[in-house]
Amino acid sequence: MKADIRVALVGNPNTGKSTLFNVLTGLNQKIGNFPGVTVDKKVGYSKLPDGRVAEVVDLPGTYSLYPKSQDESIVFSVLADRANALSPDLVVVILDATSLKRNLLLYSQVADLKIPVIVALNMMDLAKKSGIDININLLAQNLGVPVVPIAARKQEGIDELKQAIAIANKVAMQVDSIDVRSIAPQLIESISNELNIGNPYFALQLAHQHETLKFLSTEQSDRIEALEKEHGFHSQKAQGAETIARYSAINDLLYDTVKTPSTAQDETISNKIDKVLTHKVFGFIIFFAILMFMFQAIFTWASYPMDLISQAFVWLENTLHKTLPAGPLVNLLADGIVAGLSGVMVFIPQIAILFAFISILEDTGYMSRVTFMMDKLMRKVGLNGKSVVPLIGGFACAVPSIMSTRTIENWKDRMITIMVTPLVTCSARLPVYTLLIALVVPNKNIWWVFNLQGLALTGMYVLSLVSAVIVAWVFKYILKSRERGYFIMELPVYRTPRWKNVAFSMYERSKAFVLQAGKVIIAVSIVLWVLASYGPGNRFAQIDAKYSQPQYTKTVPHDQLDRDIATAKLENSYAGVLGHSIEPVIRPLGFDWKIGIALITSFAAREVFVGTMATIYSVNGDADNIQSVQEKMHQAKNTQTGQPVFTFAVAFSLMMFYAFAMQCASTVAVVYRETKNWRWPAIQFAYMTVLAYAASFVAYHLLK
Structure with missing residues (x-):
């Protein structure tokens, strides 16, 4: 989209700058990187009242033009370098009306660069509620710039701000703040x-x-x-x-x-709430209770829509087999692509619920409190409070979490955070955990409140955080640095979550998950179906010849004979040969060759495990009796023992493997991009693989 004017948004953290950016640009935005660095660049477009289009650039939040991190250094570089491709025609400085004294320091620095400026005086609703009276006209007169009162969360004053942008001076009019x-x-x-x-x-x-x-x-x-x-x-x-x-x-x-009110204000509501939520004992209990509630909800609230999606895919597979002429293309479509996709699509409700909770915790200001509470604990293991942001963000995805470590100034703290963040259970592991837990953990409540499946899922998430902390403690003694780390953070006031933003976040993140996972799963499903449907040499011909003999055709029921032939062909296919080649290595973990295939394919992305299981058991299954992936895995039997493949010991052994293994190509790539050295992702991949194998081995032999 061609823009007529470029506007840069500048402000302190927690002034509502990102909220204003979203309100101005809506869905018409894109995220990339600033030239030459790996700092996120958010650019969007906004229609002005006079019909022109403004390109809006959301610069990283900073307290001053003197940077303390790579993110903050971007602000001065963009504003000062007039040859920069993103150099703005106009700067909108967002000020928090409840904390003007602190916010005006950055404004005065930006204003003295003599770029045309408009002040967006945000959170006016909160200022009025606190009894703060601001003379807008006098403030604008003394500053020499337009001052527009807004409440971005409530979308108040946005039209006035757009009008001010449309008629803004092309020459800087601001008054010098100092000599x-x-x-x-x-x-x-x-x-x-x-x-x-x-x-x-x-x-x-x-x-x-x-x-x-x-x-x-x-x-x-x-x-x-x-x-x-x-x-x-x-x-x-x-x-x-x-x-x-x-x-x-x-x-x-x-x-x-x-x-401001002349009488001393009583303790603010936020401070009163903080006395409980950040208490050195109760704070951690409340945080753990919130996590438990999240994971209980992920199982209970999502069950009905998941059943509907599962039934829809079973119906689709059935319909394809019945209505289209039998042949390799139909088998590829139904047993490969559709079956593989069903393994991920069915988990959309759980992914959406997880992202909704994370968005609510961020929007209310609670996530900042968690960061504050964890600072002391983090320091003991070689990290600092800022490390908590990537670790908690790791619940969603390790890739943006590792990128967010740029705000950590200390090299050692940052490297340790990067090395342990992939241990935190991300949304890609959620389909694997929920599928395996649903297979072996009873769906019943204890003490009328706690669902056993929800407790098992909570345990996996807690295990991931504990393991990340322990590994960080080990790295504390391995990595050497004389640099001292520090932690400075402003706690925002508690606010009601913006439900529109929560819904938008759910939609955007779930869509990104489905698109990213979907692309990989379609590709893997096609390759896997081909590998599972064809074999080397004349193995398939020999199987057909064997089972066409009278001792099979006359004594074995037709349905059973078809299943035996499909099983034999799968075992002798290219996929079967690949699975059998690694079976000796994974047999001590309780895994068979089919699980081995899933371990190989899911090195592209963890969630591919579910799609692989769906494809493998579809190729091996009965075209007249199409089931959901969970039903297929539940009925899977070990051909040698006749026992179920997915026992309690095997399921938890698998979960331990996926809890610790580095099975995400995107994470490997982003670690290299952030460290600029292949040594770090190689070390990370090696230690996580060893950890995964050891944990899986111990779990299987303790539980079997």
Whole structure:
């Protein structure tokens, strides 16, 4: 889409910047990376009242233009470099109306870069509720920029903000907040003359950040370094002097424009809730109770829609076999593609419920409390509080969680977090766990409240977190670094979840899961069906010849004979040969050659296990008696012992393997991309495979 104006959204974390971005752009947005770095770039498009289209760029949240992480460094790079492809025509600075003093520091820095600015004064509804009275007109007059009061969560003031963007000045009109030249007058003048810069604050920022700015040449950076030494410039002292001057100006500004209640406010509701939810004992009990409720709900609430989806796929397979002429293409479609897809599609309700809970916990502000609570525990095992965000995010997917470790400044803390995040149970493992648990754990309640299947699932999630913490503790002594980590985080106030956002998050994440998994499963199902339907040499001809002899045709019932032939052909197919080749290695874990095939195919993605089982048992099954994947696995028998394949010991051995094994190609790729070295994903793959084999071996031999 061609845009007429580019608008950058800038603001502190927790000011509602992302909410405003979603409201302005709706579904018309895309996510990529900023050029040259792996930081997420969110770009969307918004229709303005005058008919023009605005390209909206959501810059990472930051408290200051002085960056402490790679994400924050993007903000100054985009705003300052006018040759940057994303350089904005206009900046909308989002301020939290309940915390103007803190927010105005970033505004004053952005304003002094002399790019046209509009202020979006967000959370006005909360400010009014707290008794904060802001003179909007006087604030706009003193700043020299339009100030638009909004409440992004309630979509109030959005039309006015779009109108302000449409009529915005093309020339910066903002008033100088401080006398920037007084901080380092000689240096600013020298840099301005050398590099032909007309903005004194831009020149000062170059003095602070020239070593990390990619738009400066090596010669320019070296010259700035030389000028710093010539004028005795000390970056930290200059930052301190600038911050003091800015807060002095902000205090004067707020004295005239903002009136807060004169009587001391009682303890806020958020603080009262935090005394319970972040308590050093009760806080952890409540968090564990929330997790238990989540996993109970995943089983109980999803059962009815899952049954409907399962029945729909069984009907579809049946219909394809009955209405289309028999042949390889129909078998490929019904027993390969449809059967494989059914194995994942049936779990959409559970995936959607999981993402709904995660979205609610994030939206209410509770997830930030979990991060805060875990900080002390994390430090003991070599991590810090910021490591909790990727670990909790790992419940959804390890890939974006590993990318989110960029906010961790300490190299050792970040590397340990990357190495252990894949241990956390992600949504791709959920179909595997729920299928196996449903096979061997009774669907009944204990103490009238707790469902046994829900408890088993909770146990798998808790095991993943505990194992991640233990492995992090081991890496604490393996990786060496003198750098000290620290943890700074602002706790947002508690808010009612935005149900529209929760629904949008459920839809978007479930769709992404289905599309990503679906592509892999269709490809794997086609390859697997071919491998399972054809064999090397004349093996299939020999099987047909064997079972066409009178001792079989006259003594064995027709249905049984068909099943015996299908079983023999599957065992002698290319897939069977592959499965049998690895069977000696996996036999100590309680796995047969069919499970071995699933272990190989699911190295592409964990959830492929379910689709593989569906395809294998469809090829091996009876075309006249099509069942759901769970029914097929439940009825599977060991040909040597006659006992069920999926016993309690085998099911839990499999779950242990999938709990620890690195079976996700996307995670391997993203670890390489974030570390820029194949050594780290190789180490990760090796230790997780050893851990998976050992845990699976112990589980099988203890439970059998």
